Amino acid sequence: MLSLLKTVRKFFGEAIVVTQEVDDIIQSPIVKESIINNSDCKILLDQRKYMNKFDDIQAMLGLTDKEKGQVLSINMNNDPSRLYKEVWIGLGGTHSAVYATEVSLEEYLAYTTEETEKMEVMQLAAELDGNVELAIKHIAMQRRDNSNQ
Incomplete structure (x- = not known):
């Protein structure tokens, strides 16, 4: 996995890893290190089910307290009259925000x-x-x- 990610980046590519369970990444130290250390862009959806163990996730992903607050605010105060969900995007520790994604x-x-x-x-x-x-x-x-x- 590490070799694949480094090769992709060497050729100015971008590898994308998607999982529904954070534990899929956390359980393997090799996968965890290769993915986390080589990911400038992180996208997180609603993390409420991990609220009680989010400190571990925060540490693993290297999120600041501000970023943690942003992530844990996802979908907490949505307008019920609109069809949208929120998503958090963090870009290499330089910028992060919660965005609404709305479809027709x-x-x-x-x-x-x-x-x-x-x-x-x-x-x-x-x-x-x-x-x-x-x-x-x-x-x-x-x-x-x-x-x-």
Whole structure:
């Protein structure tokens, strides 16, 4: 892993490592050191489930107290009327901030993991001869009309 990361950087490339569990990285000292030491850009999503052990994560990632506060603020005060999630981006210790990532209603419906919403899309698509795209457009238009009333 270390050799791969160094080779990629040598040729001005950028390796990207994505995991849903911080423990995937922490458990292997070799992986942890090669990834953390060679990562100028760090992107973190909601870390509330690690709130009780975030001091260890902070130390491992080399985050300042300010950055820790930013990360732990993610999605804590979102506007319920908008479809967005927050993400923290840290750039080599020189800049960090929390950003809102918002997608269109159509994109949200295409990628949602909420079972009731997926079922709504699939049921309407079945009525429309399997046309999922058209079902998404109809549901999005209906939701917009309902919110404007």
